[in-house]
Amino acid sequence: MYYVYQRNGHAVVPVTVSAGTLLYHGRNGRVDPAPPTGAEWLTLDVDHATAYSAFRGRIFSYAAERDFRLLYFDGVSAAPLATGTQDVQDVIIYGNVSDFHRSPFVRIVQLCDWGKQYELDGFFRMGYDFEIMLCNFTNGLTRLSDIDVVPGMLEHPLGWQGSIRDPMIMAYEFLATGNWHNVEPIAGLKIDYSRMISFFDRKYESLVELRRHATSRLQYRMFNISKTDVQLFRAELDDALLRPCSDMGSGVQWEAIMRHIIASYGDRLHYLQQLLHSLDRRTNNVEDEGHDVPKLVVDVRQQVLTMLAPYISRASIIGSDSDGLNHTWFEETVGRCSTKHTAHLAIVAFAPQEHNLKSAIDETASVPASVAPCEASTYLLRTSLDVMKLSAVFALCATALSAVAAPAPNFVYTVGQKFYLNGREYIFAGTNAYWLAQQSNSDIDKAFSDIAAAGLTTVRTWGWNDVTAIPSSGTYYQLWTNGTATINYGSNGLAKFDYVVQSAKAHGLHLIVTLTNNWIDYGGMDIYVEQLAPNSGLYHDLFYTDPTIQAAYKTYITAWLNRYRSNPTIMSWELANEPRCAGTSSVASAACDTTTITSWVSEMSAYIKSVDSNHLVAIGDEGWFQRPGAQPYPYDASVGISFDDNILVPTLDWGTLHMYPEYWGQADNVTEFGIAWIRDHAAVQRTANKPVVVEEFGVSIANPSQVYPSWWNEVLLSGMTGDAIWQSGSYLSTGPSPNDGFTYYPNSTVYEEVRAYAGLLKLRG
Numbered sequence: 001m002y003y004v005y006q007r008n009g010h011a012v013v014p015v016t017v018s019a020g021t022l023l024y025h026g027r028n029g030r031v032d033p034a035p036p037t038g039a040e041w042l043t044l045d046v047d048h049a050t051a052y053s054a055f056r057g058r059i060f061s062y063a064a065e066r067d068f069r070l071l072y073f074d075g076v077s078a079a080p081l082a083t084g085t086q087d088v089q090d091v092i093i094y095g096n097v098s099d100f101h102r103s104p105f106v107r108i109v110q111l112c113d114w115g116k117q118y119e120l121d122g123f124f125r126m127g128y129d130f131e132i133m134l135c136n137f138t139n140g141l142t143r144l145s146d147i148d149v150v151p152g153m154l155e156h157p158l159g160w161q162g163s164i165r166d167p168m169i170m171a172y173e174f175l176a177t178g179n180w181h182n183v184e185p186i187a188g189l190k191i192d193y194s195r196m197i198s199f200f201d202r203k204y205e206s207l208v209e210l211r212r213h214a215t216s217r218l219q220y221r222m223f224n225i226s227k228t229d230v231q232l233f234r235a236e237l238d239d240a241l242l243r244p245c246s247d248m249g250s251g252v253q254w255e256a257i258m259r260h261i262i263a264s265y266g267d268r269l270h271y272l273q274q275l276l277h278s279l280d281r282r283t284n285n286v287e288d289e290g291h292d293v294p295k296l297v298v299d300v301r302q303q304v305l306t307m308l309a310p311y312i313s314r315a316s317i318i319g320s321d322s323d324g325l326n327h328t329w330f331e332e333t334v335g336r337c338s339t340k341h342t343a344h345l346a347i348v349a350f351a352p353q354e355h356n357l358k359s360a361i362d363e364t365a366s367v368p369a370s371v372a373p374c375e376a377s378t379y380l381l382r383t384s385l386d387v388m389k390l391s392a393v394f395a396l397c398a399t400a401l402s403a404v405a406a407p408a409p410n411f412v413y414t415v416g417q418k419f420y421l422n423g424r425e426y427i428f429a430g431t432n433a434y435w436l437a438q439q440s441n442s443d444i445d446k447a448f449s450d451i452a453a454a455g456l457t458t459v460r461t462w463g464w465n466d467v468t469a470i471p472s473s474g475t476y477y478q479l480w481t482n483g484t485a486t487i488n489y490g491s492n493g494l495a496k497f498d499y500v501v502q503s504a505k506a507h508g509l510h511l512i513v514t515l516t517n518n519w520i521d522y523g524g525m526d527i528y529v530e531q532l533a534p535n536s537g538l539y540h541d542l543f544y545t546d547p548t549i550q551a552a553y554k555t556y557i558t559a560w561l562n563r564y565r566s567n568p569t570i571m572s573w574e575l576a577n578e579p580r581c582a583g584t585s586s587v588a589s590a591a592c593d594t595t596t597i598t599s600w601v602s603e604m605s606a607y608i609k610s611v612d613s614n615h616l617v618a619i620g621d622e623g624w625f626q627r628p629g630a631q632p633y634p635y636d637a638s639v640g641i642s643f644d645d646n647i648l649v650p651t652l653d654w655g656t657l658h659m660y661p662e663y664w665g666q667a668d669n670v671t672e673f674g675i676a677w678i679r680d681h682a683a684v685q686r687t688a689n690k691p692v693v694v695e696e697f698g699v700s701i702a703n704p705s706q707v708y709p710s711w712w713n714e715v716l717l718s719g720m721t722g723d724a725i726w727q728s729g730s731y732l733s734t735g736p737s738p739n740d741g742f743t744y745y746p747n748s749t750v751y752e753e754v755r756a757y758a759g760l761l762k763l764r765g
Contacts (some may be wrong), residue, residue, distance in 0.1 A: 009075020428722025466523025623657025
């Protein structure tokens with residue numbers, strides 16, 4: 001499902017659905033139960049249709065009476081996202097990409113009207129699976145069946161015995177249908193590559209500069225396409241779609257060539273990548289092979305020779321005194337390897353679009369900036385020719401690497417943008433439950449049971465409660481008396497948190513523990529300032545700069561670090577919940593800016609690492625940006641946070657962001673703001689090469705079921721490491737757990753949606 005990750009498509013190609021192909025349409029019971037008659041969608045997979053018939057729905061099965069002529073948009077072109085997935089369609093309809101057009105029903109009508117000039121029957125697109133947008137259901141389809149299928153929601157149909165389909169399983173199967181089509185050809189579908197048009201063609205000059213400065217494929221957009229290039233594109237469409245069907249160009253089976261390249265190099269390059277990065281994934285797993293560096297070079301050399309041996313001529317290998325070989329053999333080997341698939345083709349018979357296909361194949365094999373199996377492999381061979389000559393260097397590297405501590409067994413660690421546990425990817429499917437330690441042991445067990453049943457892996461909870469008087473009930477961790485702090489190790493203090501950790505482990509969960517709060521709830525930063533700097537004006541940001549306060553905070557967190565540093569159930573420490581220059585009622589001094597908090601983050605994260613090297617460290621911040629120009633305030637750094645700067649602190653292992661658009665001045669575009677917020681942080685995640693997690697998000701005014709799926713979809717598509725919804729609830733012995741307007745409870749719609757999404761997140765991993 002390559003396009004789920006590289007989702008902004010830049011190509012169109014005519015396709016034909018063959019007569020006799022089975023097609024399906026699912027209809028939700030809330031929609032008109034009658035079969036479609038105008039423009040609507042079809043799918044090649046009945047599981048895809050089933051996903052859209054969950055509520056008292058129907059599945060209509062059809063057979064194509066004749067060939068259907070369609071135009072395919074590549075990328076995740078069925079997803080109506082404001083991030084570029086439908087740019088090519090917008091260029092066709094509007095001639096530009098100036099506005100975001102969400103409605104799929106308006107879009108299908110507009111595309112069908114445009115397609116009449118080419119006698120197109122519809123369009124072929126991809127989401128998690130492929131879909132056909134058919135312009136007229138009454139022309140060319142035979143309806144084979146109409147079934148009022150068993151629902152997949154919470155309602156049992158009248159007379160039904162036993163359980164019904166699990167929504168999470170339905171979500172798995174929906175995604176699995178897309179995996180069936182990871183490779184072409186798709187049954188019933190014929191692709192005419194001789195008419196394929198790509199905006200990567202350099203003749204579309206207005207798009208070249210944008211791609212040159214993009215840091216990822218997600219930034220490949222068509223915002224700046226010129227009118228000249230739009231006219232050029234439409235002229236090329238005319239040629240491709242009006243050319244007689246009998247004119248098949250050269251007749252070259254381009255798909256066969258491409259599949260052969262993938263078959264020849266795909267697995268081998270993947271294995272080579274695993275070899276080259278094997279030193280990056282050191283674990284204490286006894287089943288892992290040892291990492292002997294000289295042996296590794298020999299293994300790499302053998303793998304490279306496997307790919308290049310057919311193209312290395314003995315006669316071209318001539319020794320020299322400088323580096324053991326001259327460069328002639330290198331050039332000749334690359335030339336033989338990179339042109340072997342196309343050098344013999346008669347280009348005079350090519351259709352115009354076929355020249356681009358030939359260039360793409362040649363450049364994929366030879367251009368260093370691309371996958372470059374030929375040139376990259378030849379380069380690796382050159383640099384590994386004399387392992388013995390380099391053995392001293394490799395031994396030195398091995399010694400240096402061995403001095404770096406491998407991750408402790410059973411502790412979560414990071415490699416690049418992912419979390420790992422004992423050599424396997426750790427899927428961050430999370431939730432928040434700040435209130436856990438205030439409950440009885442049996443209620444803590446109940447809460448974790450509900451969380452685990454939703455398929456979640458990670459729980460964020462509070463590791464602070466500062467008081468100025470001992471409460472009559474409940475848990476507290478630190479008592480302040482006239483500037484003196486006393487840490488509570490008793491049964492209503494850290495000993496109580498021991499049970500939280502014990503229960504989390506019993507339920508297969510990991511904890512994120514946040515060590516103080518920006519806000520006055522349960523004490524936090526303002527208590528430190530009031531107790532230790534009462535005559536200072538009570539500026540909130542003294543917490544970050546006052547030496548006495550910093551020492552007191554270190555004393556407090558040291559108690560936690562020493563108590564739990566050998567406990568792998570805790571995944572990560574967090575420095576503070578939502579740190580800012582100002583607090584609940586206290587104000588910031590004029591001196592507080594982003595450097596104030598970044599400096600504090602750097603000092604405190606380094607301190608934690610010096611005491612506890614086993615656990616990860618994050619901030620727990622909201623992910624505010626410091627971006628130039630007029631921006632919504634989450635982007636203007638006015639609260640004192642710069643996500644771009646903080647993520648680069650060496651002793652921070654991963655980044656966090658929170659998301660509450662309704663309370664950030666974005667109530668009119670909640671969904672869209674959230675998508676952009678996730679996308680912008682995912683871009684920084686890739687640049688920093690660290691995991692980033694949406695560790696709090698919620699809506700309390702809008703309907704969560706209309707907002708969260710779009711946000712979850714963006715997390716999946718953007719490659720963001722994971723997320724944690726705010727917040728989990730349970731029905732406890734004393735009644736429902738605390739509800740701040742965002743809480744979801746077992747058996748609710750949101751709970752089931754969380755469970756289904758957790759399954760998708762795990763499947764992505």
